[in-house]
Amino acid sequence: MFIVNVIRGFFMALADSVPGVSGGTIAFILGFYDQFINSLNKLVSKSSKEEKMEALHFLFKIGIGWAVGMVASVLFLASIFEEQIYSISSLFIGFIIFSIPLIIKAEKETIKGKYINSVWAVTGVLIVVALTVFNPASGGQGIDVSFGNLTIGLSLYVFVAGMIAISAMVLPGISGSTLLLIFGLYTAIISAIKEVLSLNFSYLPVLLVFGVGVIVGILSTIKLIRHFLETARPQMIYLILGLMIGSLYAVIMGPTTLEVPKAPMSWDTFSILFFIVGGVIIIGLEQFSKFIEKKRM
Secondary structure: HHHHHHHHHHHHHHHHHOOOEEEEHHHHHHHHHHHHHHHHHHOOOOOOOOHHHHHHHHHHHHHHHHHHHHHHHHHHHHHOOOOOOOHHHHHHHHHHHHHHHHHHHHHOOOOOOOOHHHHHHHHHHHOOOOOOOOOOOOOOOOOOOOHHHHHHHHHHEEEEEHHHHHHHHHHOOHHHHHHHHOOOOOOHHHHHHHHHHHOHHHHOOOOOOHHHHHHHHHHHHHHHHHHHHHHHHHOOOOHHHHHHHHHHHHHHHHHOOOOOEEEEOOOOOOHOOOOHHHHHHHHHHHHHHHHHHHHHO
């Protein structure tokens, strides 16, 4: 299972690094989400030493794949994201739209007959749309996060964004990268990671601030996410679906948050080819999950 978990982590990283679906959504599609959440919970709770070691062993394998996938994705995305924003956004939309029916299928018994909880789906949509409309980067103001421009206020903003983004990354639904896109930080963080990998350490402070926000976000939200998935799963699934639907609007408006703002995506700039590629990737991941399950039986 070592290689399988490395591959799982790799695909989680690819999802986490791009606006669209979260790594949590990929874990959901690949059938190991509950194990992933429970393992994180064991590390931050008063579990036995054996349970912590088992969780750490599992997460270590996921982490190797995640690190490889993230570095590969960042090195590639940072160089083409702004230039190919509409094609990449079309790919993201394919990820989202093709993932929604897979989650509905996987949780069919959970949500069946509980349609009153649709209000949570509406809530999820409204949350993402509100964040997109009212965020500070809305209207096209790129955010410079290099060392000389890292004020206390900007540092706090990056810290909070890191907390919120990692919460989204572990929760199936809206991608943490989509939230960074909403906050106007996606291109900045991706570029900062690439610069540090290229040994330009002027961007290291912002990544440290962002990293601390990520750690605090994990510690403060993982128990909450696990609690609600166990005690209010139907409501959570509807909320997740709403967040995913709402993230379509965030991706469409994403070009307006670039350092050099572009017009929102339109039918003229939408790429059906990249949309289909996104769908094929998601369906391929589902088939990969089924293949792994058959091998384990």
